[in-house]
Amino acid sequence: MTVLLQLLFQGVGIGAVYALVALGFVLIYRATNVVNFAQGQFAVVGAYGMVVTTADLGLPYWLGILITLAVMALFGALFNLGVYYPLRNRSFLPVVISTIGASIFITNIILGVYGPEPSMLAPMLDAPGISLGNLFLDAQYLTIIAVTLALVALQYLFFEHTLLGKRMQAVSQDKEMASLLGIKVGWMIMLTFIYSAMLGGIAGILVAPILFVSVGLGGQIALKAFAATIIGGFGDVPGAIVGGIAIGVIETFGAYYISVPYKDAFAFIVLFAFLLLRPSGLFGEKVSQKA
Amino acid sequence: MKLLELDAVAAAYGAVQALQSLSLGVAKGEIVALLGANGAGKSTTLRAISGLLRPTRGEIRFEGAPIAGMHPERVVRLGIAHVPEGRRVFPGLTVRENILLGASNRRASRAQLGREADEMYEIFPDLLRLQGALGWTLSGGQQQMLALARGLMAQPKLLLLDEPSLGLAPLIVQQVFRVIARIREQGTTVLLVEQNARIALSVADRGYVLETGRLVTEGSPGELWDNEEVRAAYLGGKVTKAA
Numbered sequence: 001m002t003v004l005l006q007l008l009f010q011g012v013g014i015g016a017v018y019a020l021v022a023l024g025f026v027l028i029y030r031a032t033n034v035v036n037f038a039q040g041q042f043a044v045v046g047a048y049g050m051v052v053t054t055a056d057l058g059l060p061y062w063l064g065i066l067i068t069l070a071v072m073a074l075f076g077a078l079f080n081l082g083v084y085y086p087l088r089n090r091s092f093l094p095v096v097i098s099t100i101g102a103s104i105f106i107t108n109i110i111l112g113v114y115g116p117e118p119s120m121l122a123p124m125l126d127a128p129g130i131s132l133g134n135l136f137l138d139a140q141y142l143t144i145i146a147v148t149l150a151l152v153a154l155q156y157l158f159f160e161h162t163l164l165g166k167r168m169q170a171v172s173q174d175k176e177m178a179s180l181l182g183i184k185v186g187w188m189i190m191l192t193f194i195y196s197a198m199l200g201g202i203a204g205i206l207v208a209p210i211l212f213v214s215v216g217l218g219g220q221i222a223l224k225a226f227a228a229t230i231i232g233g234f235g236d237v238p239g240a241i242v243g244g245i246a247i248g249v250i251e252t253f254g255a256y257y258i259s260v261p262y263k264d265a266f267a268f269i270v271l272f273a274f275l276l277l278r279p280s281g282l283f284g285e286k287v288s289q290k291a
Numbered sequence: 292m293k294l295l296e297l298d299a300v301a302a303a304y305g306a307v308q309a310l311q312s313l314s315l316g317v318a319k320g321e322i323v324a325l326l327g328a329n330g331a332g333k334s335t336t337l338r339a340i341s342g343l344l345r346p347t348r349g350e351i352r353f354e355g356a357p358i359a360g361m362h363p364e365r366v367v368r369l370g371i372a373h374v375p376e377g378r379r380v381f382p383g384l385t386v387r388e389n390i391l392l393g394a395s396n397r398r399a400s401r402a403q404l405g406r407e408a409d410e411m412y413e414i415f416p417d418l419l420r421l422q423g424a425l426g427w428t429l430s431g432g433q434q435q436m437l438a439l440a441r442g443l444m445a446q447p448k449l450l451l452l453d454e455p456s457l458g459l460a461p462l463i464v465q466q467v468f469r470v471i472a473r474i475r476e477q478g479t480t481v482l483l484v485e486q487n488a489r490i491a492l493s494v495a496d497r498g499y500v501l502e503t504g505r506l507v508t509e510g511s512p513g514e515l516w517d518n519e520e521v522r523a524a525y526l527g528g529k530v531t532k533a534a
Contacts, residue, residue: 163404166388167395170381177379180341181445182367182396 013141015248016148020203021225022240024196030172031192038103040222042200076197118212233281300349327501341373372447378438382427393444432463
């Protein structure tokens with residue numbers, strides 16, 4: 001029983017990171033109808049932001065986090081202006097290619113500066129964690145879960161209870177109509193990119209102390225997050241969260257009970273099962289268009 | 292001075308010429324109907340006015356100022372609200388949220404917007420009990436009422452209505468047009484595109500008849516009905532089909 005709970009705790013913790021990246025996928029997809037293949041790189045940029053500020057410059061953690069978040073916001077804005085905006089009136093394919101290009105570009109810039117060797121980061125908190133009987137709750141995992149919960153709650157309040165959130169939803173549902181009503185569509189998409197980049201950055205900040213920070217991190221997290229969005233139902237916000245946590249739990253249990261080297265494969269087995277049996281995902285196609 | 296003036300406006304979708312040198316005017320307080328068969332260029336005219344389509348030639352003036360080629364987000368701030376064909380209600384937002392977003396062209400406090408939304412339920416009483424329902428769950432008639440309410444929330448000087456009768460049962464069509472007449476009584480000018488000429492001319496002060504992007508004729512409802520040629524070609528036969 002203790003083992004089960006221990007695994008569940010760790011699975012939820014790592015799954016929360018996937019969920020944050022998956023949320024970024026979904027928000028950009030809903031606003032622009034394009035899958036952003038550089039979403040995983042957002043997390044890498046966030047993680048390296050922490051390496052630069054805390055390990056290289058020796059700044060305190062809280063300052064490193066603030067600087068990294070600011071950099072992520074700026075990064076999201078530049079990403080929108082450079083990667084999406086010039087192609088906004090084209091079909092989805094040129095934009096998708098453009099995000100893949102951006103992903104390769106970002107990866108190689110980091111590779112050029114930091115090389116392929118992974119960097120290590122000190123733990124975020126001084127306390128190692130909490131013991132509950134035989135159960136050990138690692139402080140970093142607790143932080144990840146708490147931050148993710150708080151972000152999900154804030155995001156819910158924003159989209160459901162503010163006019164700005166409603167405007168962003170309107171843009172994701174019908175851009176031309178939103179524009180006719182006077183909603184500034186370009187700004188709403190800009191905000192979406194900034195927020196999604198910050199979400200990815202937060203995922204990177206949170207995961208940096210428990211994984212080795214390297215450029216390979218982006219592809220790894222992005223693939224799992226992508227699997228999470230498929231499982232949840234593409235474009236669905238609660239689905240992305242549930243899907244992300246499901247992937248985290250599945251791979252943690254799979255690694256313990258079946259095989260550690262094949263840990264990464266379990267997410268994809270589930271992904272394939274969903275693609276074959278339930279391609280619309282857990283929450284997919286709830287809202288249908290009525291004539 | 293006319294509220295809205297189109298002067299030799301031409302517009303195209305790619306290589307397809309949709310409007311060729313159209314000139315027309317709408318005076319303050321009028322309901323003007325744009326009539327004609329499918330593909331005559333009626334919707335294109337509205338799209339050119341609201342900024343969804345940049346005219347290739349010609350001038351569009353609103354209150355004397357040129358607006359041709361202006362972005363829709365700016366046009367609506369000048370006081371032109373466009374209720375497009377197919378209602379385009381936001382499917383995943385509630386009725387009340389759809390209504391509130393209609394005021395996105397102007398600054399108003401949340402409380403003020405709430406009061407104005409409540410006033411809309413007086414004009415559209417059906418929407419009151421539906422205010423928490425998502426857009427996609429509404430019937431065609433309810434969506435049309437919602438689209439009108441959302442358009443009115445912009446407090447437009449000029450309301451562009453595209454095919455408000457499309458796909459609605461005759462009884463609902465009558466309801467919609469009663470509301471349109473009421474909108475004008477409250478001081479809003481209306482430019483109305485309709486295939487259902489009979490019902491459009493029942494509320495309009497003047498009508499223009501278009502054919503393949505050109506103006507065929509114009510006049511009062513009476514004049515248009517009395518013009519045998521126009522009636523046979525564009526008005527009479529189409530009525531039952533369009534309704």
